[in-house]
Amino acid sequence: MEPVTLKQIAETLGISITTVSKALKDYPDVSKKTKALVKDLAQTLNYKPNAFAVNLRTRESKTIGLIIPEIVHHFFSSVIKGIISQAEKKGYLVIILQSNESYKLEKKQIELLLSKQVDGILISLANATADFNHLNDIIAQEKPLVMFDKIAKIVNCSKVIIDDRKAAYNATQHLIDTGCKRIAHFRGPLLPQNSIDRFLGYKKALIDNNIFYDPSLVYICNDMTFQEGEKFAKQLLIEHKDIDGIFINTDLVAIGAIKELNKSGIKIPEEISVVGFSNWFMSSAITPSLTTIDQPGFEMGKMAFKQLYKELKAIKKGKEVKLKTIELETALVKRNSTKTII
Amino acid sequence: MEPVTLKQIAETLGISITTVSKALKDYPDVSKKTKALVKDLAQTLNYKPNAFAVNLRTRESKTIGLIIPEIVHHFFSSVIKGIISQAEKKGYLVIILQSNESYKLEKKQIELLLSKQVDGILISLANATADFNHLNDIIAQEKPLVMFDKIAKIVNCSKVIIDDRKAAYNATQHLIDTGCKRIAHFRGPLLPQNSIDRFLGYKKALIDNNIFYDPSLVYICNDMTFQEGEKFAKQLLIEHKDIDGIFINTDLVAIGAIKELNKSGIKIPEEISVVGFSNWFMSSAITPSLTTIDQPGFEMGKMAFKQLYKELKAIKKGKEVKLKTIELETALVKRNSTKTII
DNA sequence: ATTATTAACGAAAACGTTTTCGATTTGAAC
DNA sequence: GTTCAAATCGAAAACGTTTTCGTTAATAAT
Numbered sequence: 181m182e183p184v185t186l187k188q189i190a191e192t193l194g195i196s197i198t199t200v201s202k203a204l205k206d207y208p209d210v211s212k213k214t215k216a217l218v219k220d221l222a223q224t225l226n227y228k229p230n231a232f233a234v235n236l237r238t239r240e241s242k243t244i245g246l247i248i249p250e251i252v253h254h255f256f257s258s259v260i261k262g263i264i265s266q267a268e269k270k271g272y273l274v275i276i277l278q279s280n281e282s283y284k285l286e287k288k289q290i291e292l293l294l295s296k297q298v299d300g301i302l303i304s305l306a307n308a309t310a311d312f313n314h315l316n317d318i319i320a321q322e323k324p325l326v327m328f329d330k331i332a333k334i335v336n337c338s339k340v341i342i343d344d345r346k347a348a349y350n351a352t353q354h355l356i357d358t359g360c361k362r363i364a365h366f367r368g369p370l371l372p373q374n375s376i377d378r379f380l381g382y383k384k385a386l387i388d389n390n391i392f393y394d395p396s397l398v399y400i401c402n403d404m405t406f407q408e409g410e411k412f413a414k415q416l417l418i419e420h421k422d423i424d425g426i427f428i429n430t431d432l433v434a435i436g437a438i439k440e441l442n443k444s445g446i447k448i449p450e451e452i453s454v455v456g457f458s459n460w461f462m463s464s465a466i467t468p469s470l471t472t473i474d475q476p477g478f479e480m481g482k483m484a485f486k487q488l489y490k491e492l493k494a495i496k497k498g499k500e501v502k503l504k505t506i507e508l509e510t511a512l513v514k515r516n517s518t519k520t521i522i
Numbered sequence: 523m524e525p526v527t528l529k530q531i532a533e534t535l536g537i538s539i540t541t542v543s544k545a546l547k548d549y550p551d552v553s554k555k556t557k558a559l560v561k562d563l564a565q566t567l568n569y570k571p572n573a574f575a576v577n578l579r580t581r582e583s584k585t586i587g588l589i590i591p592e593i594v595h596h597f598f599s600s601v602i603k604g605i606i607s608q609a610e611k612k613g614y615l616v617i618i619l620q621s622n623e624s625y626k627l628e629k630k631q632i633e634l635l636l637s638k639q640v641d642g643i644l645i646s647l648a649n650a651t652a653d654f655n656h657l658n659d660i661i662a663q664e665k666p667l668v669m670f671d672k673i674a675k676i677v678n679c680s681k682v683i684i685d686d687r688k689a690a691y692n693a694t695q696h697l698i699d700t701g702c703k704r705i706a707h708f709r710g711p712l713l714p715q716n717s718i719d720r721f722l723g724y725k726k727a728l729i730d731n732n733i734f735y736d737p738s739l740v741y742i743c744n745d746m747t748f749q750e751g752e753k754f755a756k757q758l759l760i761e762h763k764d765i766d767g768i769f770i771n772t773d774l775v776a777i778g779a780i781k782e783l784n785k786s787g788i789k790i791p792e793e794i795s796v797v798g799f800s801n802w803f804m805s806s807a808i809t810p811s812l813t814t815i816d817q818p819g820f821e822m823g824k825m826a827f828k829q830l831y832k833e834l835k836a837i838k839k840g841k842e843v844k845l846k847t848i849e850l851e852t853a854l855v856k857r858n859s860t861k862t863i864i
Numbered sequence: 865a866t867t868a869t870t871a872a873c874g875a876a877a878a879c880g881t882t883t884t885c886g887a888t889t890t891g892a893a894c
Numbered sequence: 895g896t897t898c899a900a901a902t903c904g905a906a907a908a909c910g911t912t913t914t915c916g917t918t919a920a921t922a923a924t
Contacts, residue, residue, distance in 0.1 A: 181664070185910060196874045201912065211872060231639045232578040233910035236879050241574065243617070243638075251606070252599045261593045264618065273617045273638060275585070276606065296585075296615060297573045322523070406807050439807060462804060465748050465781060527880060538904045543882065551902060575880035578909050 184227045193217060235297075240496075243273045244488060245293035247303045249281045249330070254460050255477045256304070259328065262481025263302060270489050272299070279306040287314040300324040300488045305332060307369045324491035324501065328484040330372045338491065339505045340484045344374045347473045347510040348381025351455045352427050354471070354512055356389050358519040360425030360453055364397040366412050366437065368404060368429040375429055378457065382427050397423070401433055409436020417444055425453040425518075431460040431472055438466060438517065454517040468516035476508050483508065526569045535559060577639075582838075585615045586830060587635035589645045591623045591672070596802050597819045598646070601670065604823025605644060612831050614641070621648040629656040642666040642830045647674060649711045666833035666843070670826040672714045680833065681847045682826045686716045689815045689852040690723025693797045694769050696813070696854055698731050700861040702767030702795055706739040708754050708779065710746060710771040717771055720799065724769050739765070743775055751778020759786055767795040767860075773802035773814055780808060780859065796859040810858035818850055825850065 190197045195214065203210045203218035204227075210218075221227075235241045246263060248256045260276065267274050275298060279286035286306045291314075293301055300323050303315070307330070315335050318325045328340040355363050365382045368375025379398065386393045397420060399412040409428070413436070416423060428434040434456030438448060446452050448468050456463060456472035463470035483506050494501045514520075532539045537556065545552045545560035546569075552560075563569075577583045588605060590598045602618065609616050617640060621628035628648045633656075635643055642665050645657070649672070657677045660667045670682040697705050707724045710717025721740065728735045739762060741754040751770070755778070758765060770776035776798030780790060788794050790810050798805060798814035805812035825848050836843045856862075 198874055228637050230910050236574040236578050237911045251603045257594045257599045275615045295570050540904055572880050579881045
């Protein structure tokens with residue numbers, strides 16, 4: 181029941197291990213006859229190379245690590261799917277770990293992956309991450325690192341992102357274009373770049389349209405849950421009765437808000453318009469359906485792996501690694517939570 | 523920049539590799555003095571054992587494989603989270619692959635994982651899987667295999683499941699208890715055990731309550747999407763105007779159905795009651811909130827890994843492996859899509 | 865017949881670790 | 895001074911593969 185080795189094939193065929201190994205890998209200095217012999221026997225014995233030995237010898241495992249803040253999340257699971265599908269095509273496997281939005285855990289997970297000698301790492305940062313030495317550790321080991329979605333600009337590695345600021349600008353502009361004059365924003369936590377950028381896009385759109393930017397209209401969602409959407413919508417109705425539009429950092433929160441507005445008898449979009457972010461599949465299912473920004477998760481995962489793969493190849497060939505920042509397109513998806521432009 | 527090895531430590535300390543290795547692993551035949559010396563140097567040089575060499579030597583990688591039908595799915599991502607969290611505690615990493623509900627792909631993924639020499643495999647079967655030789659391949663290699671959620675009873679391995687039949691029975695009984703007389707069922711695909719069992723639970727509840735089982739009231743959802751829920755709800759309203767309750771295989775479909783019923787002006791639960799399955803977090807957010815069966819995904823993942831770990835340990839110690847089938851508890855979560863019992 | 869060239873193969877080192885087993889030293893016991 | 899036991903160490907094999915380099919045999923060229 182013991183697995184077949186090169187040695188066994190060599191012995192039964194009366195040739196050397198070297199020749200067997202070369203025959204299986206189609207080296208030119210093995211005759212066609214022995215190649216056929218070896219391959220046939222390998223086939224019938226169902227020979228599979230011992231991955232551990234290959235890893236040790238070649239110093240690579242064809243395995244990459246992936247760290248995300250939270251697995252149970254539609255956007256991230258889409259990204260994971262994109263990564264895995266692409267990795268599989270290139271013969272790479274993916275080890276997934278999550279940081280639970282904790283810097284400490286993120287650091288630990290990186291150490292774990294490095295100790296397991298993955299060939300490269302993909303990461304989307306935790307909200308809590310403000311120090312980046314753990315990321316530089318990866319780079320110091322000359323292992324490729326690609327960040328996606330929640331990135332740190334300062335780290336010297338490839339990145340796959342969207343233009344959050346532009347997308348948020350467009351979302352807000354759409355509210356303005358459809359007649360909104362006083363627009364609130366439910367933003368994400370303070371640290372991550374993308375919630376900052378979405379906030380800045382919102383702010384810039386207001387200013388560009390000569391609308392007064394009122395900081396009291398900005399609510400900070402730390403958990404980004406459905407319940408937070410309900411909570412801040414309720415609060416908003418009390419604190420700012422004159423609101424006619426809300427741009428919300430993410431669809432899940434937006435759907436919570438819509439539920440609360442519906443419950444309060446507010447007419448959407450006639451009285452208050454709502455725009456979300458991410459185009460979660462439920463956004464088209466609720467009533468009213470949610471206008472939102474489409475954020476291509478699957479595509480982002482695909483691109484992140486593709487870039488990592490390029491760098492893996494480059495390192496292997498001893499070529500210079502060209503770091504890239506890839507920006508994916510987003511699109512405003514107009515639905516029924518905003519008015520139509522007249 | 524080359525990583526530190528045992529050899530280097532041995533040379534700088536003027537001792538043998540053997541002693542260094544033993545010192546680091548606290549073998550009793552190394553003096554306290556040299557142990558301290560070795561450990562100190564290992565610390566300052568930041569020595570990390572080469573995982574590839576350890577794998578080769580110990581014949582294990584502390585890595586397990588996980589195959590699921592679909593990553594972008596709330597239930598499965600919960601299971602994944604449970605698995606990873608538990609695996610991490612025991613020092614195991616998890617490689618995730620998906621079968622996309624395809625038998626062929628599932629088979630390929632297993633081969634991939636076996637060729638990478640994972641220590642064990644966790645799997646939830648694809649809907650399309652009807653042949654089980656690929657699973658027996660794993661067992662033949664004496665690697666532990668644990669199936670969860672979508673299992674095949676015939677395969678000789680441990681399993682983590684819920685009592686789908688009982689849960690479905692309870693769901694249907696609740697509809698009956700709250701006054702429903704003519705109950706439809708949106709079931710899952712034909713092959714997987716759990717959709718069969720849920721159907722059987724539904725049927726048994728009807729029969730036990732002397733309600734006529736009408737096969738035309740059973741609709742088969744092959745995709746299990748929101749859209750299928752809408753579609754069959756619409757169809758049901760045309761084909762069976764006398765329906766007063768629906769038991770639906772999964773929440774996502776149920777929410778689609780509710781949306782369609784709402785749209786058609788049907789009052790839920792007064793005219794038609796709805797019960798779902800899985801307790802997706804959105805089920806409490808929609809209007810009316812959905813009565814459903816709570817299916818503990820995170821717990822299931824945790825248990826599946828725990829069982830796998832037990833078997834890994836047993837194999838390592840040469841002990842007999844005790845296969846187990848673990849059944850997790852489910853609960854009926856009563857919400858507003860069903861009437862209250864008078 | 866000699867030399868150069870090519871084709872085909874294999875010995876051996878290497879990757880870095882773990883573990884068995886034997887060797888040496890030390891001190892104690894008699 | 896011999897014997898024995900315990901303490902401490904290291905040589906070496908092993909895990910299974912890849913790859914360099916050398917060797918041999920066969921063929922072609924002179």
